[in-house]
Amino acid sequence: MIAKLKGSYGSGIEPLSYLGQNYMVVDRSLIPEILQVLRNEEQFDYCVDITALHYPTREKQFDVIWVLYSFARNERIRVKTQILDGATLPSSVPIWMGANWLEREVFDMFGITFDGHPDMKRILLPDGWKGHPLRKDYGILQQDNEWVQINLGIESGQ
Amino acid sequence: MTDPNTTLSHLDLETPEKPFLDANELVINMGPQHPATHGVLRVILRLDGEKVLGLECVIGYLHRGVEKIGEHRTYTMFNPYVDRMDYVAAVSNGLGYCETVEKLLNVEAPPRAQHVRVILTELNRIASHQLWLGTHALDIGAITPLFYTFRDREEILKIYEKYCGARLTTHAFRIGGLQYETYTGFEKEVKNFLDFFRPKIDEYEELLTTNRIWVERTKNVGIISAEDCIAFGVTGPVLRASGVKWDLRKAQPYANYKNFDFEIPIGQNGDTYDRYLVRMAEMRQSVRIIQQAVEALPEGPIMAKVPKVIKPPAGEVYHSIEAPKGELGYFIVSDGSTQPYRLRVRPPSFVNLQALDVMCRGQLVADVIAVIGTLDIVLGEVDR
Numbered sequence A: 001m002i003a004k005l006k007g008s009y010g011s012g013i014e015p016l017s018y019l020g021q022n023y024m025v026v027d028r029s030l031i032p033e034i035l036q037v038l039r040n041e042e043q044f045d046y047c048v049d050i051t052a053l054h055y056p057t058r059e060k061q062f063d064v065i066w067v068l069y070s071f072a073r074n075e076r077i078r079v080k081t082q083i084l085d086g087a088t089l090p091s092s093v094p095i096w097m098g099a100n101w102l103e104r105e106v107f108d109m110f111g112i113t114f115d116g117h118p119d120m121k122r123i124l125l126p127d128g129w130k131g132h133p134l135r136k137d138y139g140i141l142q143q144d145n146e147w148v149q150i151n152l153g154i155e156s157g158q
Numbered sequence B: 001m002t003d004p005n006t007t008l009s010h011l012d013l014e015t016p017e018k019p020f021l022d023a024n025e026l027v028i029n030m031g032p033q034h035p036a037t038h039g040v041l042r043v044i045l046r047l048d049g050e051k052v053l054g055l056e057c058v059i060g061y062l063h064r065g066v067e068k069i070g071e072h073r074t075y076t077m078f079n080p081y082v083d084r085m086d087y088v089a090a091v092s093n094g095l096g097y098c099e100t101v102e103k104l105l106n107v108e109a110p111p112r113a114q115h116v117r118v119i120l121t122e123l124n125r126i127a128s129h130q131l132w133l134g135t136h137a138l139d140i141g142a143i144t145p146l147f148y149t150f151r152d153r154e155e156i157l158k159i160y161e162k163y164c165g166a167r168l169t170t171h172a173f174r175i176g177g178l179q180y181e182t183y184t185g186f187e188k189e190v191k192n193f194l195d196f197f198r199p200k201i202d203e204y205e206e207l208l209t210t211n212r213i214w215v216e217r218t219k220n221v222g223i224i225s226a227e228d229c230i231a232f233g234v235t236g237p238v239l240r241a242s243g244v245k246w247d248l249r250k251a252q253p254y255a256n257y258k259n260f261d262f263e264i265p266i267g268q269n270g271d272t273y274d275r276y277l278v279r280m281a282e283m284r285q286s287v288r289i290i291q292q293a294v295e296a297l298p299e300g301p302i303m304a305k306v307p308k309v310i311k312p313p314a315g316e317v318y319h320s321i322e323a324p325k326g327e328l329g330y331f332i333v334s335d336g337s338t339q340p341y342r343l344r345v346r347p348p349s350f351v352n353l354q355a356l357d358v359m360c361r362g363q364l365v366a367d368v369i370a371v372i373g374t375l376d377i378v379l380g381e382v383d384r
Helices: A002-012 A028-041 A099-112 A147-153 B066-070 B074-084 B089-103 B111-140 B144-164 B188-207 B214-218 B226-232 B237-241 B270-293 B350-355 B356-360 B365-377 B378-382
Strands: A014-018 A022-026 A046-054 A062-070 A075-084 B028-029 B044-047 B051-058 B317-322 B328-336 B342-347
Touching: A014 A075, A014 B378, A022 A028, A022 B317, A028 A075, A028 B051, A028 B378, A046 A099, A046 B317, A046 B328, A046 B342, A062 B328, A062 B356, A099 B028, A099 B350, B044 B365, B051 B356, B051 B365, B066 B342, B074 B089, B089 B111, B089 B317, B089 B328, B111 B144, B111 B214, B111 B270, B111 B365, B144 B237, B188 B270, B214 B270, B214 B365, B226 B237, B237 B270, B237 B328, B270 B365, B328 B350, B350 B378, B356 B365
Parallel strands: A022 A075
Antiparallel strands: A014 A022, A046 A062, A062 A075, B028 B044, B044 B051, B317 B328, B328 B342
């Protein structure tokens, strides 16, 4: 399967494997197409998870990862792409409906917006919160003091 | 349509252009404080009378930032945090986490440890389903099963307490195996529990399965088709009740489930009644697995050779297990240091809850309660 995809997309895909788990690093430009192909032709019909990684010292700071599973092939695969800070990605909601809340969580925690998402707003944190906690430059004890003072009426600071 | 003998004479009922109450669509808040939402879940309902036109879930009231905390704790230090996510079935969370880190370290727990892990995890499945049954029946109106199921849960929690000292947040497993050897009389107590519990499932089935009120409240309520389930990423008993025969214990076996003989119950319609039947059948299969495991418990060490300071080589791994609620996955990225670089938990309840909207369209408000109960969500897991 990897050979077929590599044949179509050439240098945009780099297949790798670690500890027996296969994943591919894909160019950002190929993104909605590769996911479509994986779902429609290669039968990866179950989007297990969408998550992100933050590498602040790298030029392309964010890694967005899709974990996909195919019932027919009983195979799990990861698709990884690297984007710059502030860049956006096309939403996978038209491909898998379950990507809805998963992408909202990535937006909430990392600040990566997904174009075409029906409801791009925060999910776990309150709506007016400023900051994206899972970024590496957000402190472990840091809070949005303004929101806490306005809404909870306490002077924050733990 | 308007009755001239009505006593509402002070209202102008003659001119129909001035409606008394424009109630075509009512937006009602089923707030975070609610006895039937199984935790702090806020559901905003759009109603036409009592029919649900659509709903939106607002979550995050129990968000504790577990993933961020994971980046600042060592691998062993993070182990107790994992129990607190799905606090109803804490042992499964621990199993998922320990197995993922063991995968990163490329070690495998010894056979005796894996056997005991299977026993405790399946007991956990029974305990979780018992809590589900009690609270689900209570939401629908059947108050009696709650007391019986919690009594059975007590027996399981007694075993956990004797084994690791804690009932609810057990921290039962360690990376590489187990810390505690099973106490004297462990096998006997587990066997006694199985003999005590086996007829109880039949008792609960007798109370509910052919009960007319139960059937009317749960048949054709919250139907979700298999294609919708797969599109939403719904897993666990909900997926199996819609007809998809898929269980991670059989499809991608972990621990040593390969050695045990059990079946995967499925349903046909994908309604609440089928989900109830699937979970009851799963409890029976769990009893079967525990019986096989406890009879064949091997001797041997309980901890693999794992270094004192756990520093996995740089890399990433995704591993998931079949928790009582669905597919619980852990995606751990290591950068070679003692603390994970990123620790992502893929919670089954979070993904299953997305399907609530689709399952409740066109049903009555009372059915929303039944569907929230049947999805078996735990807010600790949804929000982390």
